[in-house]
Every structure is written in structure tokens, then in C-alpha cells.
Amino acid sequence: MTPSLVNPIIPGFAPDPSVVLIGDTFFLVNSTFHVFPGLPIYASKDLVNWKQIGNAINRRAQLSLRQSVTKINPPFKNGEVMLSTGGLYAPTIREHQGTVYVVCTNIIHAVEGGPDISENFFVTTQDIWSDEWSDPIPFEFRGIDTSLYWDEDGRAYMHGSAGPGPMTKIHLFEIDLKTGEKLSEEKKIWDGTGGIYPEGPHIYKRDGWYYLLISEGGTHENHMITVARATEIFGPYEAFSNNPILTARDTDEYIRYTGHCDMFQDQKGDWWGVCLGVRKDSGGRYFMGRETFITPGTWTEGNWPTLELVKSTPKGLAVQDPASRITAKPNIDFVYIRDAELNRYKISEDGKDVTLKACGVDLSHPTDSPSFIGKRQRVLEGASIVTLELPNEPSGARAGLACYKDEHRYVRIFYDTKASAVVFEILNKAQNIHRTTKHEIKVGDSLGLKLEYTEQEYRILYRDSAEGSAEWKSLATVDTLELTNPDFVGPVIGVFALVDEQSAEVRFKDLKIE
Ligand code: 6LW
Structure with missing residues (x-):
């Protein structure tokens, strides 16, 4: 079927x-x-x-x-x-x-x-x-x-x-x-x-x-x-x-901005179109940016094409059919920013353990490549999570989990070894937003970091192994409107490591990005 x-x-x-x-x-x-x-x-x-x-x-x-x-x-x-x-x-x-x-x-x-x-x-x-x-x-x-x-x-x-x-x-x-x-x-x-x-x-x-x-x-x-x-x-x-044969302008539909289409025929000769669009909620949020949509195509009697968008959209991933016979290649979906120095990264075969050489380039740099590795956010409702391993001696690094759109816009949670603090930061220069929250904490040998999301909200959480507690503590909440702009790109969630002078290697484990 x-x-x-x-x-x-x-x-x-x-x-x-x-x-x-x-x-x-x-x-x-x-x-x-x-x-x-x-x-x-x-x-x-x-x-x-x-x-x-x-x-x-x-x-x-x-x-x-x-x-x-x-x-x-x-x-x-x-x-x-x-x-x-x-x-x-x-x-x-x-x-x-x-x-x-x-x-x-x-x-x-x-x-x-x-x-x-x-x-x-x-x-x-x-x-x-x-x-x-x-x-x-x-x-x-x-x-x-x-x-x-x-x-x-x-x-x-x-x-x-x-x-x-x-x-x-x-x-x-x-x-x-x-x-x-x-x-x-x-x-x-x-x-x-x-x-x-x-x-x-x-x-x-x-x-x-x-x-x-x-x-x-x-x-x-x-x-x-x-x-x-x-x-x-x-x-x-x-x-x-x-x-136009397809548009969502002047509508208040959920799927908007539809355009940039390529048409093709399937094996039976039926026509289809793929186009971009955004899912925009009633509050104007479309944090995921431009996504790929499918539309069946038909030809009218005068021999002109028409397109009709399929409007059913799940908040999570569509149910994948195990019989679809294509296997994704492991780790093929990891991405870096711009001209990545690939020798800075070690990734386990299952993609869960990642070691980064920290560098002095921050996520806000317009041209250089920060030490950052991530994947595209794929679901509107879900969570990305990682455990940051902490060395016995402070390394001077600031390392953690970030949702990055570009050098002007990101949300992140990280541990600052110099300040012994867990830090939240949101930056959106196009909306003049910059906020940070800092909690000084006593850490054990690891720190859990988590981004939890819905279409409307990003929750930023941490869990400290020293306190022997399995409880996630909330550090901040962000309205996704604060990261919504008309733009070309979309959210990439990943781990990063930043250091001022000395070199530091930072280990993350149990990375899950969805
Ligand atoms: C792309 C242009 C457009 O080149 O946006 O959606 C530009 N269409 O066709 C950037 O993606």
C-alpha cells in the first residue's frame, strides 16, 4: 500500500x-x-x-x-x-x-x-x-x-x-x-x-x-x-x-510563500511539482524557514499545467514506510558552517559521540568557520539533547548546544568553565534582540543540555550530574517569533566549542538532534 x-x-x-x-x-x-x-x-x-x-x-x-x-x-x-x-x-x-x-x-x-x-x-x-x-x-x-x-x-x-x-x-x-x-x-x-x-x-x-x-x-x-x-x-x-498557477499570497492559509517549483513526471507519466513554502502559524511564526512541499500536477484542456498543494501536515516527521527500500547513509546529514576545518571534528559511527577542537571563532563570525557541527531541525515539536563531558581542570572553553540560523541569529546554552556557570543566550540582530541568563552551578563530570521545542516556543534546559538529580532545570524560554524573519536559511541544531587563547578538546556524548 x-x-x-x-x-x-x-x-x-x-x-x-x-x-x-x-x-x-x-x-x-x-x-x-x-x-x-x-x-x-x-x-x-x-x-x-x-x-x-x-x-x-x-x-x-x-x-x-x-x-x-x-x-x-x-x-x-x-x-x-x-x-x-x-x-x-x-x-x-x-x-x-x-x-x-x-x-x-x-x-x-x-x-x-x-x-x-x-x-x-x-x-x-x-x-x-x-x-x-x-x-x-x-x-x-x-x-x-x-x-x-x-x-x-x-x-x-x-x-x-x-x-x-x-x-x-x-x-x-x-x-x-x-x-x-x-x-x-x-x-x-x-x-x-x-x-x-x-x-x-x-x-x-x-x-x-x-x-x-x-x-x-x-x-x-x-x-x-x-x-x-x-x-x-x-x-x-x-x-x-x-x-499564477500556484500561490498563497493574500491568503491566511497555514502553508504560505509557495513558489520556486520544479515539475517532473513519475514512472506512470503523471505530473508533479515540488516547491518551497513555509508553515506560518496564526501568530506569524515560521521559524523553520522554507521547506519542500509536493503538489500533484494536471494539464488542463488547453494544455496548460495546474498545481494543487497537498495540505495535510504533521508536526512531527511523516511516518516512514520501512518498505521504502532506501537507507539513509549514517552521519551524511551532519553539517558545518562555511569552510569547515574538518580535522577539528571526531564523530562516532552512530553519530552520538562528538569531539570538537575548540577555536576562537564564535557563531557570530560572518566569514570564518566556528567549531560547530549540527543537523537541520526536522520537527516542529521535539527535542535535541546532548551531554557535555567536563574535564577535571577547567579548559577555558565555552561549549554547548546551539540552534543556529546565521551569524546574526541563534539561541544557545553552554557551560562557561571560567565562570563556572551555565549560560543561555539569544541573538537576533535583525530584531535588535540580545539576552543572556547565567546560573552559577557546581558541576560534576558532565552536564546535560537540552532544547525542547514546539512551533511557538523554544525551552532551554540543563541537568547537572553533580546534584545527582535527574530533573531538567529550565534556564530560559524563547518565543519562536524572536527567531522568525523573512530569510533564505533554516535552523541547524548542533554542538559548538569556543576558546579564547589556549587549545581545548571538548567531548560531547549521547547527541540526539531531531
Ligand atoms: C533563490 C530564488 C529564491 O535563488 O530565493 O525562492 C533565492 N527563490 O529563486 C534564494 O533561495
Whole structure:
């Protein structure tokens, strides 16, 4: 029996999805911005059960995420402040004659003024299960959201969103995929229907028509999916009269901001779309950020696509079908921030014991990589927990558990060996929030640290072995609104270790992140 579809299919930090069907398996990739490894590959046989099987960017030598800096933008009219993070934007996954391609853009944010740079590239693999991806092959394109289409004659066409924002346009050119060289002029093919930021284009062919699916309106409140078609790949493209084909703007639905869609067919030829969206509660909280949703697709009589979002959403993880035949690779879902020094980390095979070399880079650093390892928060209601082992001699380190969104926004609980205190801290520079709470404690040889969450609230707790008590004590509570902003990224929960001068090794055990 096929389990029924629930959304989001990839919960947590999972924007800008793209899907390809290879044999009997669907593969999905998302944007990852500042985290390494980048561009996770999820596999599914049934569109319900998804397991991470790899990362298309998994070697430090492939590229640098150092300038995946997060910018705090001027407030919108409604007072909300958007944050935009550089790094790996909107990838597209495709397969052609046995080679799998992931096309992507690395946005190098200027740290002190100057223009941002968009480095477009693709990586390839002959065996997507192997996690062996090529070095990036760069190509010339000043824009984002690149995608690939092969015509019946075998020619490959790259398309993307280019030009000064917010009035970007959709551009197309023919490309040599051996060299990355442009084989034709780059031509503007569509302006969209008038929404800001026409972006996220994908071309499909059906019954002799080239369909150009894009998003407009910006990736938050006014996001929408629109479509145009042409008989020649370079156009002229004619817009569908019933655009947008999917949007949640001007609604008070729970699933909002739907857009950035990729359509694909299953083995039976039925059409589907994957798009991003947020789950926004009635108080305006959408702390998990942009997640991946699925929508069945149908074609109307006039031969235009329509999409309808599956609205059933659990607070926990969807029930996984054990017969789904794909096993997640252990520890493949651990991530670091930007250009991680991998020799700082030791992880046990079961992922529960983690040793970190503390360093002087804090979570608030815009470019350097702190000693931090974590996983994406996947559930709206749950808990992440770890035991921090404490050495006999104070090491000078501050180490603990953090929920990190970017260098301007995090919540954390840690033990400060110098102050003999357990400390809570929340930072959100985009909302001018910075609070700390400190409890001096007498510690034994370990300290339990816990983040407990619901959609509305984060509870920060600790448990001290010296007091021989199994009781968790509350240190602070945070409204998730305090970490909600229009942004590109999502929460990553993990352990960190910070030290001022001397070096220190910090051991954590029984780590569980959900
Ligand atoms: C992405 C753009 C967008 O490149 O947001 O949702 C940008 N759409 O298409 C960052 O994810």
C-alpha cells in the first residue's frame, strides 16, 4: 500500500527543490547557502519516504563558502527585516545519457561594500548513489537559479534569472557541457507577468510546446508560480491567461510563500511539482524557514499545467514506510558552517559521540568557520539533547548546544568553565534582540543540555550530574517569533566549542538532534 502524501516532504531548512527521476528512484536537491556539505541529495521510491543519500558538494576543494555572508536588509514597508545569505543558491538536478548534473550558483557576498559575485557552475556524477561528484565546471552567467534543458537534437540549454533586481529577467543560451562554454548568445526570453524577481526558471517540453515555469513576487509573502509557452525554445513566450498557477499570497492559509517549483513526471507519466513554502502559524511564526512541499500536477484542456498543494501536515516527521527500500547513509546529514576545518571534528559511527577542537571563532563570525557541527531541525515539536563531558581542570572553553540560523541569529546554552556557570543566550540582530541568563552551578563530570521545542516556543534546559538529580532545570524560554524573519536559511541544531587563547578538546556524548 502506498502511504498517503503529507507535506512538507523535506521538513526544515529545504528551499528551492529540484527533482529528477532516474530508473525507479526520484532524487531531490535543495539550496544550502552557508552550510557544508552543500546541496544534499534525497532519494525516494514513492514521493513520500525521502532519505538523504549524499551531498553534491562534499569536498572542501570543490569550492569556498567563506563569503557566504548574511546581509541584514532595510526593513520592508510592514517593518519586517529580511536577511539574505550568500553561498549555494537554487540548484537544479537533471540526468542526460547516464550523467547526472547539478547546476548551481555560489553567491560571493561582498563583505565591505562592492558588488556581489555570482559564480555559476555544474557538478556531475556517473553514479548518484556513490556520492562521488566532480569538481565544479564553471560557466559564464551573471545571475542565479540556473537550470538545464536538453532538446531532442541533444543540444543543451542553460536558463536562469539575470539582470538588476528586483526586475530580473529570464535568460537562455546554448551551452557546451564538456567545457562550460557558451554556444549561443544569451537572450532574454521572458519578463514574467509583472511580479518582482522573475526567477527559478525550468523548461519542459510537451506536445511540441516549450513550457517555461518560473516564480515571481520574491520568495516570501508574494511568491507565486507562473508559466508561459512557445513553439521555439528562444520564444516568443506567451503567458498563460490563468497565472499564477500556484500561490498563497493574500491568503491566511497555514502553508504560505509557495513558489520556486520544479515539475517532473513519475514512472506512470503523471505530473508533479515540488516547491518551497513555509508553515506560518496564526501568530506569524515560521521559524523553520522554507521547506519542500509536493503538489500533484494536471494539464488542463488547453494544455496548460495546474498545481494543487497537498495540505495535510504533521508536526512531527511523516511516518516512514520501512518498505521504502532506501537507507539513509549514517552521519551524511551532519553539517558545518562555511569552510569547515574538518580535522577539528571526531564523530562516532552512530553519530552520538562528538569531539570538537575548540577555536576562537564564535557563531557570530560572518566569514570564518566556528567549531560547530549540527543537523537541520526536522520537527516542529521535539527535542535535541546532548551531554557535555567536563574535564577535571577547567579548559577555558565555552561549549554547548546551539540552534543556529546565521551569524546574526541563534539561541544557545553552554557551560562557561571560567565562570563556572551555565549560560543561555539569544541573538537576533535583525530584531535588535540580545539576552543572556547565567546560573552559577557546581558541576560534576558532565552536564546535560537540552532544547525542547514546539512551533511557538523554544525551552532551554540543563541537568547537572553533580546534584545527582535527574530533573531538567529550565534556564530560559524563547518565543519562536524572536527567531522568525523573512530569510533564505533554516535552523541547524548542533554542538559548538569556543576558546579564547589556549587549545581545548571538548567531548560531547549521547547527541540526539531531531
Ligand atoms: C533563490 C530564488 C529564491 O535563488 O530565493 O525562492 C533565492 N527563490 O529563486 C534564494 O533561495
